[in-house]
Amino acid sequence: MTTLALFAMLFAFLILGLPVAIALGLSAILTILFFSNDSLASVVLKLFEALSEHYTLLAIPFFILSSAFLSSGGIARRLIRFAIAVIGHVRGGLAMASVLACMLFAAVSGSSPATVAAIGSIVIGGMVKAGYPEKFAAGVIANAGTLGILIPPSIVMLVYAAATEVSAARMFAAGLLPGLAMGLMLMIAIYVAARIKRLPRQKWAGLGEIADAAWRASGGLLLVVIVMGAIYGDIASPTEAAAISALYAFLVAVLFYRDIGPLKNVAWRQPDEALAAAALRNGVRMVLALAQSGTDSEVRQTVLAGAKTSIMLLFVIANAMLFAHVLTTERIPHGIAEAITSWGLSPWQFLIVVNIVLLIAGNFMEPSAILLIMAPILFPIATQLGIDPIHLGIIMVVNMEIGMITPPVGLNLFVTAGITGRSMTWVMAAALPWLAILLIFLAIVTYVPQLSLFLPELMDQMRGIK
């Protein structure tokens, strides 16, 4: 009865067009008011705890801030140029380069929509100009953008870690190989499609261009090294690595690339300027710029954009935690777990059920909220069946990726529609053929646990040796 009321209210509120966060929070607090003896004060305490007691979740605003600087600065553009230099000369190369650029951007950002926005806004137009059908270009980007949450760092993985108390660093390690595998699958599919559709190739630009593009993109590529190195090398926690990466992204965008902020259009070296004079001028200007950034309107807008996204997401997460709290106090996960265990499912059958439930849920809710609600239900059953929690986490992440390109709440579809100026229906049709690849990939991830578990186990062994 309570369960029914809880979910009925949630769906009614969602359909009525309430924000996801408030729909979750309101159905939770009303359920407590009517069906439980807990006081309103205890609910408020829970909400405050959800906001202020999860150190892992702090990484989310930092990674979002870092993405904001990376997208507003020209880092995305430089990563794309590098990707095109490397792989553009193959048939369908521009599309493959877009996938590679998405993979690189995913490795510095933790969000799928951010990846689509940063890379898609540049490459979709570029592909169309080079003779690709716009539908093809949009479909590739909407799908490749989902890599944002699979290739670490990943916001969704942080949420899973917070919900299940699995180590976020191990989740990040687990996502790397599946992320590379999915990027490779997309590229192979593009190559096949390009052969059939006779899509163009770019001219081979030469090793010189690769080296030059790599040098210019190094500000962004180095961030991959810093974030991954800090987390995998046990130097910093994901939260600390995220804060450092936000600071680094600011410094690179404002001081070195100078695409935004007080140093915009200030040349590194003016014609006929002596090297020492240029070094002195740049040094002074850069120190000054740090102070000027405080009042610079572009820097301010970038921080504000990052803050807005973070607030929205953290508000959803806090309310989803409240909702999950009601579920647990009503012993709902326990009941469902008992029911499912009594069916006597084998692990692989259970994983099919998991995938189906998550694929359906992914159509209606925000990924972080689904994880927070579903993880407490699925986690104990999986443990009982001997499924590794990390493996379960990666399966859930891949399901959320699929949810991002299926209506009605597919965030990537919204972003792609926004970039191309096309309707949602058009974008859906564009993304559909590529959905098949994601589903095949989901099957592989589900039934080849080694793909996810190899790296985290390797990390454990290396730690054992140390």
Next chain:
Amino acid sequence: MIPRFLRGVEESLIALLLVAMTLLVTIEVILRYGFSSGLLWIQELTLLLAAYLVLLGAAYGVKKGAHIGMDMAVRRLAPRWRRMAGVLAVLLCLLYCGLFIAGSWDYLAKIKRFGIELEDLPVPQWLAHGVLLVGFGLLVIRFLELLWKIINKRAEGVLIADEAADAVDAVDAVDDVETEGESRKGGPE
């Protein structure tokens, strides 16, 4: 309407909170590696600032139409029914705020009676957590504002406020030029 200078304060405060959090965590890392020391209160303060960011920022998100949700069903309705649904949605949001304000009042009164301080910071807990009342209070103001707009046909609902809010922003930008970049929709997501 909220006065113009207060709006600037709201945006600056939000940006400042996020920057402060980033710097605090960075300082913690520098202290650990550079000076092999740490300050206990940094982590507590950072987490507290995160709660402030979300609670004070939620209202700002309503104004900016940043909160996500599913508007497919509502969009299909005829304009008149869509407005009715919008009014109902905002009223439910106000109910949410009301319940949380009542709960916050009880909660804050209780911890004030106990007179507890925060773990590492010498601040009374009720004062630090008092931001709950401020945050939900701001939300109430924003939702009332939105309700007024829907009744006057200047907005359609909580989520559909998006386009309407942009239009309003554009109008605001005309009458005050110093809020630069307002109409530019920046950032990822």
